[in-house]
Structures are given as C-alpha cells and as structure tokens.
Amino acid sequence: MLRIEGLKAAYGSSEALLGIDLKVDPGEVVCLIGRNGVGKTSTLRAIVQDLIGVTDGTVEFEGTSLVGMPPHKVNQMGVGYVPQDRRVFASLTVAENLRVPNPRKRDGANRWTVEKVYDLFPQLHEYRSRVAGVMSGGEQQMLSIARSLLTNPKLLLLDEPHEGLAPKVAEEVVDAIIDLKKEGVSMVISEQALHTIKKCADRVYVIDRGMTMWDGSVDEFYASPEVAEKYLMVQ
Template sequence: MADAVPLLEIENIETCYGLSQVLFGMSLSIKTGEMVALMGRNGMGKTTTIRSIMGLTPARAGTIRFAGQDVRMLPSFRIAQLGIGLVPEGRQIFPNLTVRENLVAASGNRLGSTDPWTIEKIHALFPRLAERGANMGGTLSGGEQQMLAIGRALMTNPLLLILDEATEGLAPLIRDEIWNCLSMLKARGQSVLVIDKNVGNLTRIADRHYIIERGRAVWGGTSQELIAEPDLQHRYLGI
C-alpha cells in the first residue's frame, strides 16, 4: 500500500468563503483501501476541506486529484459521479421520501463494481432501515437518519466514502453501531475519509490521521504514532 498511487490527493489548496479565507495550503492523501481520519478542533477547516474536495466550495488554488483525474474545477455532480459518496454533516437525507425511496434514489453502479451495494445489503448492515422502510425520512431519529445517510452514500457504490462528523450527537448505542459499520467497511476494502472527535475509535480502526489547525495540516501519521503522542492530542485536539 505504501507505494500505491493515491486514490485522492489534495495539495496546497486554498479555499475562501467570500473574502474570508479558511484553508491555507491544506494537503492530504488517501490510498485505495485506506481509512484516513481528519481531526481538529471546531472551526479549523475540516468541513471546508470536504466541501473543497466535493466542489461544493471550490478551492481557488492548489490541486485536487481523484482516481488520477484533476477535479478541482469540476462541478459537484461530476465529482460525485467519478466515485465519491458523501455523508454530510447534518445528514441531509430527503425528508419527504421514504427510507426505501432515499436508498433507491441514490442507487447506481456507474463504475461497474462486481459486488455492488443493494438495498438488501444495506438492510443487513443496518436492520433498522429495513424496519423503517416505509417511514418518511423526516420522521426518523437522528441515529436512524445517519444510518440512512450512510446507506444512501453506499448505494452509489463509491470508490471513496467520506463521512463528515460520523457520530456527532448520536446516542452511545447508535455510535457503537456506526463504528461497527466502519470497521466492516474497512474489512471490505472500502476507502474512507472520516471526520469525528472520538480519538479512541479512530485510532482503533483508521490507518492514518491528519490533524488540521487553522486551515492546514500540521501533523500526519499512523494510529500508533498518534497514540504515542498525548501532548500532540492535547495541543491540537483538546484531549
């Protein structure tokens, strides 16, 4: 894996909201089959990094390459079609569609996966979605909506799955279910970029980590290296 060409590579990107610059040369990379965590305090640029990757808030400078293609100037829908599935902060499921309709609306296998995700596989991953199949998305609990958001993203059969605040605001039992899901996806070989504040679970399942501070990556390394540096966690993560 060490010598593999990155599936996703961003280099020195700069992103602004109007006149307010948020990213100042942010860089990271993800290889195929890796689970990478992006960590940092609130307001340091994690979500903006995700929005830049997806073209939702386009970077004004730098390079974003996905699956060997420069995507920085592409519209969001084209970036998604290349094989990135996003579980956004706030979930953003379709409230006026049923659970099943949410999943069907996103289904596709544009990249020709030989083992594509189906509704049945999503139900096996999250049995609660099978139970709630006829319920409107807006009637689900926060945890159920997060399961649905993950299922919806997987139904696109992405090369890369991105989760922004994977377990924020969820009950402990639901958080455990999400972490178990991520462990299963890693075992399946799914490439994942995840944002979350739970360092214990992230170091348990992620291969590598980046810490972002004021719009740039200030540290990168393996789980073992992060665990070995408690001062680093205290300085940048408030732990």
C-alpha cells in the same frame, strides 16, 4: 487514490483553508482531527466541490483534477459524501430515499445493492416504509450513509458521522464503519472522538487553522501525546 496538495479554499472572500496536504490510498481509512472550526468540514467540501471555492492547490482523484467539477460529476467519479447534518429526504420513505441515488457500474468497485445495504443496517429494512423525517438521528445517519453507498463510491467522505447521537447509537454507527472498512471501502472521516479513531483509522491528519499540521499512522499518533495536547486541547 485521492491526492490533495497545497489546497487553499475560501467561502467568498473569507479564507477557510490555507494549506491542506492529504493522501488516501485504496482501502485506507483516514481520519481528519482538529478542534471545531479549523477546516475539517471545509476540506471535505473542497473535495466534493460543494459550496466552497478552491483558490489554489490540487485535488486529484485517481489522477483527475476535481477542482471546478460540478458536484454531481464528482459523485459520478466515485466519491460519496455524507455531510454532518445528515440531510435525508425527509418526506420520502426510507425505501424511496434509497432509490434516489444514481448508481454507476464500476469495475472493481464494490457493487452495493439495496439488499446489501439492508444487511449492513437491518433497522433500515425494518423501517423501509417509514417516512425518513420522523426517524431518530442515528437512523437518519445510517440512511444517509446507506444512500451514499448506493452510488457505489470508491471513496466515502464522512463528516462527523456520530455527532449529536446518543452514545449507544453512535456505537452502532462506528460498528457500521468498521464493517465498511472490512468491505474495502476507502474513507475519509472527520472526527473528534479519539476512541473511534483507534478502532477504525489507518492514518491520522491533524488540522489546525486551515493547515495540515501533523500526519502519521494511528500508532504514531497514540505514541506522541504531545500532538494531541498541542492541537486538540482547549487552551
């Protein structure tokens, strides 16, 4: 469903990605792992064409090239993006935040409704008339994911979904991701916590210095500790 080959991308003249290869099949959850600053976020941004320029390579979603497409069009194609800093509409209420997305009817895709999203995140229903800016980080993260779901994405990109959250709250976010996986949502998750990967990923890509260095199934990843040692340990 998503196919990236030889992707190079840069912020102005500073190159961030030097050769990313990535593939996501329908219903699959793929984790990008790597140290800080190796290009995980840039990879996700290059998919949604957000603030980064693709200089070489292909980014194809369901056979259509996304390169140079305006971000809102990428979203309308069925790619949802939840950035690292969450970014809820701080002065709108939770319910209003959830009415912002521009829903698309897609055949075969999961039809998300506000009710269904509230089932997934019961806290949001409880706080629906609260202003989003005063909620905790975890609640904002849930709202941000919920809002993305309402665009009925076929593929959801999550950038470090529980970064900066208390362990207990992070656990709830992970549970939600597992629930989403059961619903059949394909996801690309940029991740640093290895224990989460074990719980929800199908395949793993290890990124270092802007390049894909290793890829394989989760089992293969855990069977080869030298990979983690080489690319993830702080030297």
